[in-house]
Amino acid sequence: MDKLSQRRITDARTLRAVAHPLRISIVEQLTVHGPMTATELGDRLDESPANCSWHLRKLAEYGFVEEAAGGTGRQRPWQITHLGMSWGDEEDGPIALDVQLAGRAMTEVVVGRELDRLLESQVRAPEEPAEWRKAATASQSMVWLTAEELEAANLAVREVLMKHFDRHQDPALRPAGSRLCALVGWGVPTYGLADETPADEAIPAGEEG
Known part of the structure; x- marks a missing residue:
C-alpha cells in the first residue's frame, strides 16, 4: 500500500469545493473505512446513493477522491487521494482575500463538526467505562x-x-x-x-x- 501524503490547499475554489458537511463526511468515511461505493456511503450517512454519487464526482473533480479498483456505475468503489489536509498558512506568501474567506468557511465547518463530537461525547460519557471517562478531557x-x-x-x-x-x-x-x-x-x-x-x-x- 502506497503511503498517502497530506494535502495543503492554497486556492479558494478547491477550499469551497470541499467546505461542505456531506463532502467532509464522505472524505472522513473513506479515510476511516477505506474504499466504499456511493451506496455504502449512503447507508452510513443516511443519504441517497444518487446524492453521494454526485458529491463523489465533485470531490473527484477537485482531486480529493478517485475511483478504486472493481465495480461499475454506482457500485464502483471510491478512495481518498490524500490523508488529511491543511489550509490557511502563509508558507507560499501572503494569502489572497478570496482564499482567506474560503479558508474561514472551511474552518467553521470543521470546528462545528468537532464541537458536535465534543458535545456528543459529554452526553454519552455515562455509557463509557471508567478508563475512557478519565482519558477523555477538554x-x-x-x-x-x-x-x-x-x-x-x-x-x-x-x-x-x-x-x-x-x-x-x-x-x-x-x-x-x-x-x-x-x-x-x-x-x-x-x-x-x-x-x-x-x-x-x-x-x-x-x-x-
Whole structure:
C-alpha cells in the first residue's frame, strides 16, 4: 500500500469545493473505512446513493477522491487521494482575500463538526467505562506569549495531534483496545479582552503625548 501524503490547499475554489458537511463526511468515511461505493456511503450517512454519487464526482473533480479498483456505475468503489489536509498558512506568501474567506468557511465547518463530537461525547460519557471517562478531557487556557512562543506552542500541539496519524492507513499499527478519537487544538490571539498593544510597543508611563 502506497503511503498517502497530506494535502495543503492554497486556492479558494478547491477550499469551497470541499467546505461542505456531506463532502467532509464522505472524505472522513473513506479515510476511516477505506474504499466504499456511493451506496455504502449512503447507508452510513443516511443519504441517497444518487446524492453521494454526485458529491463523489465533485470531490473527484477537485482531486480529493478517485475511483478504486472493481465495480461499475454506482457500485464502483471510491478512495481518498490524500490523508488529511491543511489550509490557511502563509508558507507560499501572503494569502489572497478570496482564499482567506474560503479558508474561514472551511474552518467553521470543521470546528462545528468537532464541537458536535465534543458535545456528543459529554452526553454519552455515562455509557463509557471508567478508563475512557478519565482519558477523555477538554482543556482551555489563556497565557501571555510572543508571536514566536505562540508559533512554537502550536507546532508542539500539532506534533502531538499527528503523532499516531499513520495508524489510519496501517491498521497493524493500532494497539489492542484503541479507538478512533478526535483531538482538536488551536492557539490564537484574543481580541477585546486585554490591551492588544504588544508590550514592547506600549507607551512608557509618564510619556503620554
